[in-house]
Amino acid sequence: MTALTIPPLVVDLDGTLLRSDLLFETGMAFIRSQPLGLLKPLSWLAKGKAALKEGLAQATYIDVSVLPYDPEVIALIETERSNGRRVVLATASHYTLAERIAEHLQLFDEVLATDANRNLSAHHKRDLLVEHYGERGFDYAGNSHDDIPVWAAARQAYVVNPESGVERRAKAQGNVEKVIRSNPSGIKDWLKALRLHQWMKNMLIFVPLLAAHQLTNPLLLWQGILAFLYFGLCASSVYLLNDLLDLADDRHHHSKRNRPFASGRLSIKSGGIAFPILLIASFAGATVLLPKEFSYVLVAYYVLTLTYSLALKRRMAVDVIALAMLYTLRIIAGAAAFSLPLTFWVLAFSMFMFLSLALVKRYAELRDARHKGLNEKTRGRGYYPSDLEMISSLGASSGYLAVMVLALYIHDQATSVLYSQPQVIWLACPLLLFWITRIWMLTHRGQMHDDPVVFAIRDRVSLMVGALFCLVFWVAS
Template sequence: MSDIDVAVLPYNQQVLELMARAKANGRHLVLATATHRILAERIADHLGCFDEVLSTDNTLNLSAHRKKDTLVDRFGEGGFEYVGNSGDDIEVWRSAESAVVVNPERGVERRARKAANVTAVLETRRSQLRAWMKALRLHQWMKNILVFVPLLASHNLTDLSLLAEGLLAFLFFGICASSVYLLNDLLDLNDDRHHPTKKHRPFAAGIIPIKLGLLAFPGLLFTAFLGAWLLLPIEFLGVLLVYYALTLGYSLWLKRFMAVDVIALASLYTVRIIAGAAALSLPLTFWILGFSVFIFLSLALVKRYAELHEARIQGKKERARGRGYYPSDLEMISSLGAASGYMAVMVLALYIQDDATRTLYSQPQIIWLACPVLLFWITRVWLLTHRGEMHDDPVIFAAKDKVSLLTGGLLAIIFFIAT
């Protein structure tokens, strides 16, 4: 509780305006909440508009009928107007002179109108469907396309049975990843509320109630593991467990350590490729793993650079909140990131000379054309990042950037011709 910064909590602007008007009219404002007194008083001090605080303490949980009894004892039956949103507030509204309902839970407005004199209903929530899509990061599912890399590398893309298993792996990986994104946002609430863009995430902004997230993330996780256990090889389930453990470790601990965080991020991408091989019972090669580790480490460093670049623009010099880096680390991060990207191209060049490559491609020398194309893309990504023009997620940037899409198409044509 002591870690909560009340200055960045998602306050409802319409409710604040309602309180300001009441204060201007000489009304006595009371913060009556089931929140513990320590936090309630900090919120009241921050807002600076309340005359009195009634809250939970070590002897009383001020919710539902207990809140009603306290308010009636203090102001008398029908002697107060009450603003609330939940089913627990029905009891309070029964004894209030009038009721203001704010962003009510399902069925609460109907019950409130039966129980009390509802004078206003404030509905300020955005589309819940859109908010859930954002919270589940459905757009991030494109990263799970990596599970098909072993299928492409083995030239078995036309095998419909393998393709079907790949689609199942893609689905279960996506569900598991969404579960992790929900958990990560719940764990990072305080840090996200201090971030210039992450503060708009559904949980940080108060668009989706935290209690719904606490129900959703284990449900999704159970669905992903049950589906993987029933429909795919047990090896895939094992890799999925490794992915979840690594992601959980990253969310709880690893992301706070310099260098460890980006290596963990790069590993999470590589694990997707390993999961694809496990789901399809296809072999993995040194070349696929080597290339993926270096290219994804480069992209992870792009992500960190973009975050720190924004902090430097804002004039910050202290360590980034929840991270192990300072804005002064930018130059070193860019050097390491560009070098890692070029190492990925080196792995690709060495792959062309491997004897196994000659058995997969009729014209493996054509793949040499992919090297300058990939060098161009990596160089461009880092130059844009250096200029501050990079999205905080380079994978999302690549999916929307026309030049990146054209580069991907050109690489696909090169490998097709080589085949």
């Protein structure tokens, strides 16, 4: 065939060229920008799916330059274009987004997409393509069940990362030219999205048990294990929702862009299903098996985390105070699970310590930005790289205040009741001073690449200091 007689290659967008779905992309962007305006999408949906897509497309901004495009599909398009073939983008996404993507990629000769009057999917897409190019007058690349009728009218079918059952149905039609599997996802992606390694933070739940010298109580220990589990499920639910809300910011970050949802390895739809399931499991278990006070703390943690994700994380100073509170809430949750009182000393110590660690996180982010030569406000945050010195000053001061609280605790009358040799606790002060100083020095040198609590759990020196810290309190008892 000559270039003029080769049927055009028609390429679907969502799930095919793009490892995502623009309806869900715009939906999450809308929730992030207008969390209290959820009635608007419902009013658009009442007018039809095309109206919903148009409303979301006009109410949000999607940076098409950082969307997760499939390199193998792009390579296929480039090969066909080099052979003189026309390539058409045909998508159920709204035409304004489709045209912006086509302009960005510079790979398409024509764009067919949903407008206010027509949702271009399934049979509607098939009918339009047949009208334009005739029956068997085009080849089509797609991925979903909606593409089955389109493949039936196509000359050849390209099946890209098919949904469950799609490949079998497509092959039954007898015109499959190629199956592309370029985006396999699995349990490792889910484990990464759930951030199970972050569950180590929930060990803070056991702090009240340690402080009360009740670690050997089997009943309380079992309650602690349940609290650890349900808090972890709640935290993973929050991590999933946070990643869905932060897609735009994550895709502009040098490492976060590789997260499962930002990279398109996991679909936004699957995340939208998973996070409420985890949340329901967490609260159901906590309500049935633990004191009601634990559930109250869990609600407070979830509300604060959601507020942090939607607004507080972009507010200078408020964000790090919120992070410190989220750490402290784990200790409060432990006290609620064990029905143990919380002392002034534990709360004061934890707030100063965790504020210091929250500032460590911000310092590490801003240091990377400064080393890249950036001067503007960090994307999604309320800080400038020029704030580094002030943040380090505030962070180190907060850490040293935590040491002062520990020193004052030694002279509290209640301490002499709990410990036979409270003066031995003084040895914990230089240990803590060393650890805080080391953490800030490592961060200053650019060696802090993780959450500082997770870093401490993995760092050999930190583990050694922690063991000596516990030994001091054991000797003092």
